[in-house]
Amino acid sequence: MPASRFRDLLARPGAIRSLGAHDAFTARLIESAGLETVFLGGFGTSASLLGVPDIGLISGSEMADAVRRMALAVKIPIVADGDTGHGDLQNVARTVRDFERAGAAAILLEDQVTPKRCGHFVGKALIPAEEMVLKLRIALQVRRDMVIIARTDARAVEGLEGAIRRAQMYQEAGAEVCFIEAPESLEELERIPREVSGPLLVNMLTGGKTPIVPVEELAAMGYKIVVCPIESLLVAGAAIRRLIDTLLNTGRVDQMPDMLTFEQVKELLGLEEWLGLRRVAGGKDR
Secondary structure, eight states, X not given: OHHHHHHHHHHSSSOEEEEEOSSHHHHHHHHHTTOSEEEEOHHHHIIIIIXXXXXXXXXXXHHHHHHHHHHHHOOSOEEEEOTTOSSSHHHHHHHHHHHHHHTOSEEEEEOBOSSOOOTTSSOOOBOOHHHHHHHHHHHHHHOSSOEXXXXXXXXXXXXXXXXXXXXXXXXXXXXXXXXXXXXXXXXXXXXXXXXXXSOEEEEOOTTSSSOOOOHHHHHHHTOSEEEEOSHHHHHHHHHHHHHHHHHHHHSOOTTXXXXXXXXXHXXXXXXXXXXXXXXXXTOOOO
16 A cells, blocks of 8 residues: 555655656656655646646646556655645545545645645745644545645744644644645754654755755754655756757757667666567467
8 A cells, every 4th residue: 555655664764755756757767766755746747737837726636637647657655745635625535535546645735725826935825723623634534544744834924933833733633744834944944843743744945945955964853754846847847948959059959968768768668568468468479
């Protein structure tokens, strides 16, 4: 079971390193490199699937479909972004069930109003903490085994004190992992694990509000899961721009450095295994 494998990782010493993948191909690259989990975020999925920003435009069904495609492509646990649960308590129940059926090992649920905004955007607004507790209780009731991660965006609205209070409330409600989004200094990063017990997730967003700290230092502070959420998207975007420039400037792209070879891509995608199905079934190769 995906959730059981994720809980095994939570129980082991040291921090879990997790990269965000904006599609199934990227997830396969992450798995092939030996990383323990893959993160499917709303920002990367909104950008890659719809070409739109992370402001609540992607639906719960579209996210569940993205989870399903990724779960078919990799065996490592998928931590999936459930945003606000995509609405009220009924929507939370449906989102949790849909994500779990799709193959997610864990789901993040946050306390922003619907529609939400990326955690490092300005202008965020929150639902009351008591309402978020109800959402978490519903999530815990309807999930079969999936890990429930509670995220609060209160740092930007109520300050760090408010964010810590909310995280403590969500933990008391039964959240198995807590996540305070967008702390704004090293001192804040250090303070959070001192005041919020249990497994903690931290977001290392390049260009965001939180200072970037190496995984080993974050583990020493007390964080369990370190997520780099959209960097695969940033790197892919820069590489594709170089590809476009090369074609426009030289008329060819085959001599670009740092490309995967065609053979490497075929191996990553398991081409020989797919083509070997006829032999497995007892047929002759065509």
